[in-house]
Amino acid sequence: MEKLIARHNDILKVLDEKDYVLVQDLCEKFNVSSVTIRKDLNYLESLGLLFRNHGGASKYIRYAYEKNVDEKESINVEAKQNIAKTALKLIQENDCIILASGTTMHYLARMLVNFGQLTVLTSSLRVALELCNNPNINIIQLGGEVRKSSTSIVGSISETILRQFSCSKLFLGVDGIDMDFGISTSNAAEAHLNQLMIECSDKVVILADSSKLNKKGFGRIASLDKIDYLVTDEGILDEDKNKLEEIGVSVIVK
Numbered sequence: 001m002e003k004l005i006a007r008h009n010d011i012l013k014v015l016d017e018k019d020y021v022l023v024q025d026l027c028e029k030f031n032v033s034s035v036t037i038r039k040d041l042n043y044l045e046s047l048g049l050l051f052r053n054h055g056g057a058s059k060y061i062r063y064a065y066e067k068n069v070d071e072k073e074s075i076n077v078e079a080k081q082n083i084a085k086t087a088l089k090l091i092q093e094n095d096c097i098i099l100a101s102g103t104t105m106h107y108l109a110r111m112l113v114n115f116g117q118l119t120v121l122t123s124s125l126r127v128a129l130e131l132c133n134n135p136n137i138n139i140i141q142l143g144g145e146v147r148k149s150s151t152s153i154v155g156s157i158s159e160t161i162l163r164q165f166s167c168s169k170l171f172l173g174v175d176g177i178d179m180d181f182g183i184s185t186s187n188a189a190e191a192h193l194n195q196l197m198i199e200c201s202d203k204v205v206i207l208a209d210s211s212k213l214n215k216k217g218f219g220r221i222a223s224l225d226k227i228d229y230l231v232t233d234e235g236i237l238d239e240d241k242n243k244l245e246e247i248g249v250s251v252i253v254k
Helices: 002-018 023-030 034-046 077-090 103-111 125-131 156-162 188-199 238-247
Strands: 020-022 051-053 056-058 096-099 118-122 137-141 145-147 152-154 167-173 176-178 182-185 201-207 219-222 229-232 250-253
Touching: 002 020, 002 023, 002 034, 020 023, 023 034, 023 056, 034 051, 034 056, 077 103, 077 201, 077 229, 096 103, 103 125, 103 167, 103 201, 118 125, 125 137, 145 188, 152 188, 156 188, 167 188, 182 188, 188 201, 188 219, 238 250
Parallel strands: 096 118, 096 167, 118 137, 167 201, 201 229, 229 250
Antiparallel strands: 020 056, 051 056, 145 152, 176 182, 182 219
């Protein structure tokens, strides 16, 4: 019994270091069968010490749920501001870009207050209002159904408008980045609009703090090979950074 308790503690120590573990890796580390490890993980989950998922376990729940935009404004504020400031360097004068919805986009829009000539297409009402403070920016606001929880536009009308444009870069916030599932958001309608945004853009820039890594939202947007850049914070694990770079994603850590 003491041996079993010791292994449980060791599994939790591994999770403290990596946030996510695979059953196969634990089998090799502790030299036990996959059946034994799965029983260990199920038991630890029953105590509320981890979350089980296909092929492994994570320290935190891996499914993102929809939050109101006001709630999001108070989460990881410094990291989001730093990410937005870094993303600003990827924008050139006379660019035609898409800014999707999300709190990090709000910060980026505020930082464009003194920017030169620029055309911005956006689904976010807050982003559009922020950009109104800069007379040099040409703003194209997508029309359609308003999602009040995110103050953004979704639906068939916005999708029809979007198909008329081609932009150099898309700046997109997501609720989840999973190595298998790809990038995702918690709302299906927004996920579909984001898919079209990717199709309309030459380059895709994901702005996401490290808490979004190894999480899934309800609506899948795209596979990771559709991403050109990920701008994130220092909380990203080296293992995740290396995997993304192997796929071809340029990871910019701020």
